[in-house]
Amino acid sequence: MPPKTKLACRNVWKLYGANADRLLQKTSDPTVEDLSSAGVIGAVRNANIEIDEGEIFVIMGLSGSGKSTLVRCLSRLIEPTGGEVLFDGSDLLRATEKELIEIRRHKMGMVFQHFALLPHLTVLQNVMFPLTIQAVPKAEADAKAREVVELVGLKGREDYYPRELSGGQQQRVGIARSLVTEPDIWFLDEPFSALDPLIRREMQDEFLRLQERLHKTIVFITHDFEEAVRLADRIAIMKDGEVIQIATPEELVMNPATDYVTEFTKHIPRSKVLTVSGVMSPGADGEGEPILQSTRVSDVAERIIAADAPIPVVDTEGKPVGAIDRKAVARVLFGEGDTA
Amino acid sequence: MIRLNRTQAIALALVLITIVLGYYGRDLGKALDARWLTKFPSAWVIPFKTYVSSAMKWLIEDAAIGPVSFTDLTRAVAWTIEQPYNLVLALLADGFVSGQGSDAQVILPAISWIVVITAVVALGQYCRDWALAALVGACFIYLAVFGQWDSAMVTLASVLIAVPIGAGGGLLLGILAYRHPLFEKIISPILDLMQTIPIFAYLVPILFMFGFGPISALVATIIYATPPMVRITTLALKGVDPEILDFGRMAGTTQRQLMWRVLVPSASHSLMVGVNQVIMLTLNMVIIASMIGAGGLGFDVLAALRRLDIGAGFEAGIAIVVLAIAVDRLSQAFAERMGQVHHDQPGSWVARHRRTVLVLILLVVTWVLGQFSLLLLEYPENQTITTGAFWDNTVEYLNVNYFDVFEAIKVFFLTWFMIPIKTVLLGIPWPWAIAMLTLLGWHAGGWRLALLCGGMASLILVSGLWSKAMVTVYLCGASVILATLIGVPLGVLAALNKRAGAVINLLIDTLQTLPSFVYLIPVVMLFRVGDFTALIAIVLYALAPAVRYAAHGVRSVNEELIEAGLVSGCTRRQLLRHIRLPMALPEILLGINQTIMLALSMLVITALVGTRDLGQEVYIALTKADTGRGLVAGLAIAFIAIIADRLINASARQARIRFGLES
DSSP states (O other), X not given: OOOOEEEEEEEEEEXXXXXXXXXXXXXXXXXXXXXXXXXXXXXEEEEEEEEETTOEEEEEOOTTSSHHHHHHHHTTSSOOSEEEEEETTEEGGGOOHHHHHHHHHHHEXXXXXXXXXXXXXXXXXXXXXXXXXXXXXXXXXXXXXHHHHHHTTOTTOTTOOGGGSOHHHHHHHHHHHHHTTOOSEEEEESTTTTSOHHHHHHHHHHHHHHHHHHOOEEEEEESOHHHHHHHOSEEEEEETTEEEEEEOHHHHHHSOSSHHHHHHHHTSOGGGTOBHHHHSEETOOOOSSOEETTSBHXXXXXXXXXXXXXXXXXXXXXXXXXXXXHHHXXXXXXXXXXXX | OOOOOHHHHHHHHHHHHHHHHHHXXXXXXXXXXOGGGTSOOGGGOOOHHHHHHHXXXXXHHTOEETTEEHHHHHHHHHHHHHHHHHHXXXXXXXXXXXXXXXXXXXXXXXXXXXXXXXXXXXXXXHHTOHHHHHHHHHHHHHHHHTTOHHHHHHHHHHHHHHHHHHHHHHHHHHHHHHHOHHHHHHXXXXXXXXXXXXXXXXXXXXXXXXXXXXXXXXXXXXXXXXXXXXXXXXXXXXXXXXHHHHHHHHTTOOHHHIIIIIIHHHTHHHHHHXXXXXXXXXXXXXXXXXXXXXXXXXXXHHHHHHTTOHHHHHHHHHHHHHHHHHHHHHHHHHHHHHTSOOOOOOSOHHHHTHHHHHHHHHHHHHHHHTTTOGGGTSOOGGGOOOOHHHHHHHHHHHHHHHHHHHHHHHHHHIIIIIHHHHHHHHHSOHHHHHHHHHHHHHHHHHHHHHHHHHHHHHHHHHTTOHHHHXXXXXXXXXXXXXXXXXXXXXXXXXXHOHHHHHHXXXXXXXXXXXXXXXXXXXXXXXXXXXXXXXXXXXXXXXXXXHHHHHHHHHHTSOHHHHHHHHHTTOOHHHIIIIIIHXXXXXXXXXXXXXXXXXXXXXXXXXXXXXXXXXXHHHHHXXXXXXXXXXXXXXXXXXXXXXXXXXXXXXXXXXXXXXXXXXX
């Protein structure tokens, strides 16, 4: 059964400028020249995305590429100029103010780059806030909030104020707050960009651990390609308001759509992106403990290099699909050009 | 030899012609047999005063929307303010009384001085620490010991009413402006105008609408103190991190929840700055408000000034300062506390509110035992100290021994500085003056500004207030020149030298906390009434912005430019002359603009010492409750303020554009 699409956007445009609306009414697909001659800035141009239930979908782009605008169009924090946003099959842009509030209260959660914690509330009160405004009974809200605070590892700090916490801890509060309503879809807008590199790494692990338990549908924004590769099931790369490629990390590295994508992938160690299945010899035999085909090369490189003979590769059901030897790994680690 | 380009040469020539014309204007008028050149003929005056008076009369007597007349409206407003005011006044000063006149029965006396002092000490300790508690405690004890208690409590009562209304109303208006851009567009120029128009312009109409009394005074105070709060609220809300706004919306808040549970609390720190502003402006109005019926310390000062009782005036003035310091420090500490971390202590309500409980117990005890011992309720009168005699003696001593010195200073300034300016300004033929103003407007900001300057000047002319307006310009101008000459170098010094900067800052801070009237008292003591006294009082009051802006301008000159100058081998003096000062010019101009505004707002106060300007006109109108006269004179002051404000702002903008700081 193919995975269900949770959130999709079709032909979404976000244009800024006096003539934005009129321009889009005239032509449904204006070119860059059309935009500049009308004095309109295209923050998001004709975005088409489908996000499957339970996947981590990363939107990657440099600053000014429109990724933050796009995610705000998906959550309708920003009203798109044109197109439709389908959430569970119905158009979010047609929802009334009241329906939108209901959807946000129960089905969406969001984490922000600079945490966006309310300075006058304690950790617990911050986490409880989404429930408080829904008028959930106090005892129930309290219990739920304590539960998620514990989940993100902040037990014992419930009565601290945000400014008493480190950046990493503050973002844990932000994460707890966005999870307290048990949302279906979870937006994370550059959640770790404001953190130190070491903390960032730790938070990424934490994030993956959480997702293993929760299986949310996730839209994750980042400008850091390495982070994207680490976390993503699929990545959409944006440039100048346009989505230029949507693919798994592996596909991006193997078949970059444009030079721009190549430029990004060049600096990423391939062993961290490529999986064993991409570099093994299909159908070959090997000996020893088999390796799962979806494993990243970097995780097993040492073992393969140490082994004298090829090691068998199996799929998730344990069926052998091929074998991998140290030559293949060496090509990934040291080789240039294509590895196929 | 300084070389001038054509425009500069023309400008210089025009200035010289104006001065010469002004100096010989009267003789010229006589020689040509055209007196009307310097003295606008009364036959040509349009009687705006009468129009306004009858319009106001109509408003009060006949204006109505359906069954609701205008008077009903003002009465409703007055009633709404009166209720809480009477309650607070009874609590703090008068006590609760039943019956009238000599049959009056005291049901419950006012809160004892002991309780009030304990309460402010507790508040100081709650807001910051024991040091603050000691300071505010000392301030209030001063009020009791020096016999100012009753008046101070009346003043405090009006502050306690004006501040919540001003701050709350300002907050609501600010929120409205934040939510509806259209409303912001409407209210923003009104706020601009409110800050340019001196308070006196609207004292008279308020007096007419609400009658003489504390309610009028409260209304005037609230109108004066609210505009900055509106502006600060809008700015504070706009300054909230956009992510917090996004978060609020993503959490599914309704409009109301978003405003009151997310935005306002997040902006609370900046909002408290606004509240502090409201408090300071309210205290600033204490004396002026007493002109239309506020009692308390302001009235004491005013009365003392009227009968030139230096000692009493000084004491009451100091009491206002002391009260202002206490309230200011308390509110600042409270604002800081809101931004800090504090944890709730566990325990019962009593355990968590020990200070409140203590004050409440003390209140009940003094009320009960006060029946037997009056000491518990009122500070004993025979224990008060008065310094009045001391001040009187000091002034007498100074006047007896140093009369010649003071007189010499006064005469020097009058002869060589003030009278020449006055002669020139009064002598300039009005057609020439209006033409020059229009030209200036055109040069600084195009035909719109030219039209504004020419139009407003003509209006002043045809209302028959030309010569009084010129006296106003002279007093204000002379003060601004002096304030600039003193203030800008001080500001530059403060920016360049850290130690001097600290001293100057302290001085300016102190000057700004003092209510405007207080300056008048010591000056009157030494120089008696007259233009020179007014000049000094205005200079002292209006000095602060000249210093502040100059210091800020010099400090914020781009560091790279300074380095570029140093690398080119500039001496310190050259650095100042060629880089720092020119680059700081726009800021300095804005500072002078503020100085002019403050000088104009001091004018009516100085009318008390017998100047013959528009301020005097307003003051007379106040005492006679002559709406037309007061409003027209007030508007004339406002026109002068607006012309000065727009001209200087336009020049500052030009300078900024020239330096590429603004496009």
